[in-house]
Amino acid sequence: MPEGALEGLKVVELGQMVSAPYCAKLFADFGADVVKVEPPDGDVARQWGPFPNDEPHPEKGGLFFFLNTNKRGVTLDVSEPEGRDELIELLRDADMFIENNRPQQMRDWGLDYDSLAIVNPNLVMVSITPFGQTGPYSGWLAYDLNAYHLSAAGHRYCGRPGEAPLEHGTFSADFYGANAGAAWGLAAVYGRAVVGGGQQLDVSCAEVIASVFTGCQNIGGYAQDGVYETRTGVGMPLGAPATILPCKDGHVWMLALQPGQWNALAKVMGNPDWMLLEQFQDMFVRAQNADAMYPLIEQWTMEHTKAEIMERCQEEGCPTTAIMTVPEAAEQPHLQERGYVVDIEHPVLGSMRTLGAPFGLPESPGGPTSPPPLLGQHNDELLSRRGRS
Amino acid sequence: MAAPLPLKNVRVANFGWVWAGPVVGQTLGFLGAEVYKIESRSRIDINRTLPPFGEGVNDPDRSLQNHAGWAGNGSVTLNLKEPEGVELAKQIVAVSDVVIENFGPGAMEALKLGYDELRAVKEDIVMLSMPTAGLSGPLKNVRTYGMSLTSLTGIDSFTGYRDGPPVPVENAFSDPYNGIMGAFAVLVALTHRDRTGKGQHIDYSQQESIMQLAGPAFMDYVMNGRAATTMGNRHPTSAIAPHGVFRCQGDDRWISIVVANDEEWQGLCIAMGDPQWAQSSDYATSAGRVKHIDSLHEQLAAWVAGHDDHKLADLLQEHGVAGVPVSSIADLLADPHFKARGTYVEVTHPLGFKETIYGSYVKSNKFVAAVRPGPMIGQDNDHVFKDLLGLPEERYRDLIEREIIY
Known part of the structure; x- marks a missing residue:
């Protein structure tokens, strides 16, 4: 089997829920060595299900499974000096650091870019948060739903007039931010010699959608003419059917x-x-x-x-x-024939089906091949003794 | 001083059209790549014809949304119906690293610009093909619009109000998503090329890339055989509550509120002034709040109603609760956060009018992205055909006259 396109790339993830984990997964899909760092009680997504028979279990979460295949995992309490030191050791020879913590939290932990650049000037840090590292909402608490709706995507394009603007029923803003973080992050690694070392990329999930989607389609017209539109619930109101x-x-x-x-x-x-x-x-x-x-x-x-x-x-x-x-989409012969759904053996769940790589690279195929890490599964392998938790 | 841009040594021939393909070029262009969109006056890209127009003048060089979505791409014109036009396109590919296209499967082959033909002029070319459903498989020729692509992924089946029918998303949410992911795909393949010397033909199915957003619901089907139904604004795995959008004072004003754990719930209770209803043991745990989400949302909606969205967001944030105003399009331009981050920038178009586009949608602390106005049709012809390909002046003029460079 040919090796992955990103073989040799070292990525450390300090992420929970969806955005940073999905971003890091995109690298793991194509052969990068991704180490996921979780707090001692685990990524919150472990509690978010779905679970087989709806019975909660930290090793059986479907969302966690989907987002964390092909990664190794360690547990560290980075609020303690020993835990932080262990993380610094992992970052010393890493190419990328992908995280989605609140900016003030990262500063409090001494894990802000300026502190890390001293340890590893070649590190590309990708920070994916609802609102980004700067600006008046930077310190706000927010989740996918909040970020998505700040972009006006729902107000303009999803829902019926007079009723609530709608998210699409998934983590739309988190996925968008993860996607942007992956593209810009890999570009920064690719061009590291040109740029002259590492850097921090600041991704705001809300800003990405407010730029490339709602901004693209509306902002030029609104700035010039002062008129704007809102959702109709119809689809395309100007053409039919x-x-x-x-x-x-x-x-x-x-x-x-x-x-x-x-x-x-x-x-x-x-x-x-x-x-x-x-x-x-x-x-x-x-x-x-x-x-x-x-x-x-x-x-x-x-x-x-x-x-x-x-x-x-x-x-x-x-x-x-x-x-x-969803069942019809999952079972369509087209996707089966293209090998888009894959089965992976998991030590607790048994055989589990998940989605394959988001795109096909014939010379260097990607996609999930190993299950997500059990909580702290690779502590012995990857940590020195003192920081283990 | 700003550092050089990371992709400044990468050159891209972009045959992409409408929206998704051009956003691949835009992303690589913002990051420093030299990107030439190859288009023609013999068949004006429909995206150039969409209103509103700069100063209200209907012209393919004045579509405002086109400029925003295509900024970062250059433009050269070639009539690919003419064999000489195809030959010149190949010459551009021969000096490029990357080729992008988002036509249907087989369209590039029909133009004699298929991967094999392009590899013959540039052996290690990275070619990104991003048709709707990929280059192979029984559904490969399926036709969708950008806004209906999600129908093939399961996503549309759960977008809508609870217990109601699917509600259509009224624009191509997938297109710029696939544009950015397409840029990631190119960078993965370039990384591989630099290490191994091998190019490749990326089989990018827009269906598969966007279906990843259905991952949470897909896993519920795999684990429990369940078919997701319309979610409203609820949490995608129904793990936490409250999780919704609530009406505020004013015309079409709303706030999104999410409570992810007990600590945040306590914060919300204090922000509301500890009302009696919130003391109910039904709401004491996350599982309880999810179970009783209907009554919980009803009570919360009653409290939110009458509040100003921004003032309420401030109050909730002070109490450690994720409450954020829901923007309208008009709000975006005035929002202090987007203003502070320079999300939107005013540029002067070569035709002289000012227009507002989005800027660097990711911020680097080392470099300043190359954001320029959207390309004038054929703006880079002189440079590409004379400097890059070295065509003598006389031949260049002749090709323009015969509408090959057109």
Whole structure:
């Protein structure tokens, strides 16, 4: 088996929950040597489930499993001098340090960048927090939900008017911050000779989304014209059909905007007469008449399954897709054939299935091959005696 | 003094279009890479045609959101329907480290710019292909829009109000995510190339990359056979409560509040003035608060209503509780935090108008990212064709005249 692309890269993670652990996992997926440092009672994600049969157990958490494969793990109380010294020893010859603690906490522990740069001037430190290292909210307590909603992503794009703005039902801001930390962090390692040593990269999960998503799409227009929009709950209010509709066994993402797509949908639906009416002849007038049109399409979708609708639409050139449930997404033959789901043996859980690498590198394949560490599993291997806890 | 940018020795030929591909180029460009988006006036990228426009003038060099999303990329124009255009594109690839594209599978081969053809001119090229569902497999030709890609991952099935239908996310949340992750993929492959001398063709499935966000729900299916349902703003593994968005005083004003442990719960109780209802043993533990989340959220909503979102956030933070205002688009530009961090920057476009784009979306304490206005179409033609490829002036003029460089 060819070695991983990042073989030889040494990463230390002082992270809990989602952002820093997922960032470090991206490196672990591609062969970096990642040591996860947990407090003596473990990463909080160990308590967050899901658990088999909903029975809490610190070694059986599904979220923790997903985020921490391919890592080795130690436990250290870094608030004690001995624990801090052990961490410093791990960082002395590390390439990267990935963490998501509150900035003041890191200063209190003496683990801020300036202190660490004295020990290892080549260290690339990636700090991923809800609001970043600077600015008035830097000291605030916050979690994924708080960071996500400061970006206006929900207020603008997710939810119905008059009702609460919505997160997407996952750790959207944490994943975005992890992703940005990985790209910028690896660039800083790649260009270390050019830059002249290590550095700290300051990632604010809220700021990443407020830049590349809501900022990108809205801020130029708002700054120039002073007008802005809010969520509609519809999908695409200016063109139609572009929304989620119910069908016989669930929902479909109904999209038929361009003339060819609309004609394809008409063919799949058996060319009903109403589709020839003038008020439905382009995506803009269809949007103006959406209240009349959506029920007509829905009558048809309710008679068909999402798989039928998707298959027939895609065949004819209409980009409508099934809203897959999580089991349907997990079991799709496409992903099985591509090897995207993998099974790993875990000492407590037994055989466990998880998701593979986020992208494929044919010359240096990645993805999870070993289970996440048990609490303190590698203390003997990686720590000198005094700091063990 | 600012350090040199880490990717200053990397050159990128970016065939990416619309949003995800250009954000790969942007990220590498912000980090110092020399990035040329290869596009053509013979088929203007749809992203250049989207309003609003600078000074309200409808023009492919004035789309404001295009400039924000593409900033960091340069631009050269080549008509790839012409064999000479393809030949010149190959010459650019021959002096590049990286090629990026986000067309459907087979599109680059049809242009005679497939991986094998490009490897013939640059053996260790790193090529990133990022179609919707990857380069192989029964679903490889599936067509989605950026905002519907998530339908293939399970995510859409749990985005929505509790007990209600899925609610569509009204823009392509996946696109810039995949753009940044695509840049990470390129850097992983470059690291590998520098160590082994080998390039490779990255098979980047946008579906697989974004499906990682469904990881928590996927694990619940694996462990318990459960199909996630619409989550509202609740905690993705239902581990903690309160965890929600609550209405404040004013028009469409909201605050997000999360309580992750008993200590934070005590802080919230004190902030609320220790009301009787909060003393209930139902709420004394995290498990209890999750079990009784409906009544808990109802009580909390009643207390929040009437408060100013920012003042309430200050009060909650003073008590060690994660309460943060929910922003609207208008709030972003005025927010003191984003102002202090320079999240948005005003730049002067080459056409003379001022526009606001986002700046370095990650901050380095060593270097200043190369943030420039979004590229004018063909702005780097002179430099690329004359300096980099060494075309004589006469031939360069001829190619422009015949609309090959176009």
